[in-house]
Amino acid sequence: MAEQTEEAQPRVILGIDPGTVVTGWGVVQAIGSTLRHVGHGTVNASPAEPQAKRLSRIYQALSKVLLEFHPDSVSLERVFFARNVQSALKLGQARGVALLAAAEHGVDVHEYSAVEIKSAVVGFGHATKQQVQMMIGSLLRVADRVPVDAADALAAAICHLNRQAFESRVADALPKRATPLLPRGTSAR
Amino acid sequence: MAEQTEEAQPRVILGIDPGTVVTGWGVVQAIGSTLRHVGHGTVNASPAEPQAKRLSRIYQALSKVLLEFHPDSVSLERVFFARNVQSALKLGQARGVALLAAAEHGVDVHEYSAVEIKSAVVGFGHATKQQVQMMIGSLLRVADRVPVDAADALAAAICHLNRQAFESRVADALPKRATPLLPRGTSAR
Numbered sequence: 001m002a003e004q005t006e007e008a009q010p011r012v013i014l015g016i017d018p019g020t021v022v023t024g025w026g027v028v029q030a031i032g033s034t035l036r037h038v039g040h041g042t043v044n045a046s047p048a049e050p051q052a053k054r055l056s057r058i059y060q061a062l063s064k065v066l067l068e069f070h071p072d073s074v075s076l077e078r079v080f081f082a083r084n085v086q087s088a089l090k091l092g093q094a095r096g097v098a099l100l101a102a103a104e105h106g107v108d109v110h111e112y113s114a115v116e117i118k119s120a121v122v123g124f125g126h127a128t129k130q131q132v133q134m135m136i137g138s139l140l141r142v143a144d145r146v147p148v149d150a151a152d153a154l155a156a157a158i159c160h161l162n163r164q165a166f167e168s169r170v171a172d173a174l175p176k177r178a179t180p181l182l183p184r185g186t187s188a189r
Numbered sequence: 190m191a192e193q194t195e196e197a198q199p200r201v202i203l204g205i206d207p208g209t210v211v212t213g214w215g216v217v218q219a220i221g222s223t224l225r226h227v228g229h230g231t232v233n234a235s236p237a238e239p240q241a242k243r244l245s246r247i248y249q250a251l252s253k254v255l256l257e258f259h260p261d262s263v264s265l266e267r268v269f270f271a272r273n274v275q276s277a278l279k280l281g282q283a284r285g286v287a288l289l290a291a292a293e294h295g296v297d298v299h300e301y302s303a304v305e306i307k308s309a310v311v312g313f314g315h316a317t318k319q320q321v322q323m324m325i326g327s328l329l330r331v332a333d334r335v336p337v338d339a340a341d342a343l344a345a346a347i348c349h350l351n352r353q354a355f356e357s358r359v360a361d362a363l364p365k366r367a368t369p370l371l372p373r374g375t376s377a378r
Contacts, residue, residue: 055285056292079278088274092281097289099282100248103241 014071015157018094024149027069028157037140040150062101074102075160078111120159203260204346207283213338217346226329229339251290263291264349267300309348
């Protein structure tokens with residue numbers, strides 16, 4: 001009984017796709033197995049602005065989103081590759097303020113690989129950004145075209161919800177006192 | 190006359206050396222050509238803590254320092270190299286929250302290369318961390334040994350003060366209505 005109540009409780013996940021030029025965000029709510037689009041947006045940084053000012057803009061925007069939607073968790077892509085050290089440093093700076101915004105609002109962070117995130121919405125780990133964008137529109141029944149960076153963020157949110165639902169089904173199928181077979185959604189280290 | 194008054198006004202610079210494990214900070218005050226050590230410290234992150242929590246610790250500590258010492262500017266090392274993409278990403282995250290802390294407190298950020306920073310205190314761009322540490326102790330008359338990361342931060346602060354003093358001397362030597370010959374301390378882009 002307890003599991004069913006837990007299952008029915010809506011969960012709200014904020015996906016973030018941090019970037020040096022565009023940072024996308026998207027909020028998805030799951031009620032049982034139904035996904036509902038709550039909101040999405042992008043934060044655009046002008047290359048003319050000093051770096052610190054741009055990071056501040058990302059931080060302020062994400063803090064506003066966290067305050068408005070009160071997500072249960074934040075989900076974002078784990079990065080393994082970058083064009084070079086300079087782009088990794090800049091991407092790291094944007095990720096840093098996104099992680100900080102989550103921490104400052106007491107929301108835990110989960111990270112998934114690009115393949116896991118794409119597979120969650122397209123069923124194919126090497127899908128293009130446009131394929132993800134198209135499927136997000138269809139899955140979440142959003143009439144207007146979602147910007148690619150926001151679509152990536154919504155995909156990260158759906159990926160975390162799928163993982164949670166899968167873990168919950170596995171837990172239900174196991175004898176009540178057994179320890180879980182799967183590691184819980186890897187938290188950001 | 191106006192220039193002399195400006196010259197005599199104390200300037201307070203916060204140097205920051207962001208790092209994934211240890212972040213150093215140091216505050217230096219310049220009254221005319223006299224440098225005074227105001228404070229320094231380090232923020233240590235435990236590898237056992239989630240990344241977001243560690244970034245939050247750095248941000249909170251630097252925010253406290255910014256509130257306490259009201260620096261006129263923040264100075265930090267511009268990074269060109271990193272061991273690999275993963276370490277560049279992690280270093281970027283720490284830099285991101287340091288830059289953000291400065292922006293959130295309305296303090297402008299200046300960046301200098303490692304060679305410029307080391308040259309400012311050791312007169313030799315390829316000095317070791319220990320040489321920088323020793324010279325910082327001697328230059329700022331600090332009796333106790335300053336941790337290497339805090340010494341690097343103090344060196345960044347001194348580097349910015351030197352640059353400002355040099356630019357001010359160049360400006361004084363020029364005919365009054367001429368445009369400055371040198372670009373002003375490169376601001377973080």
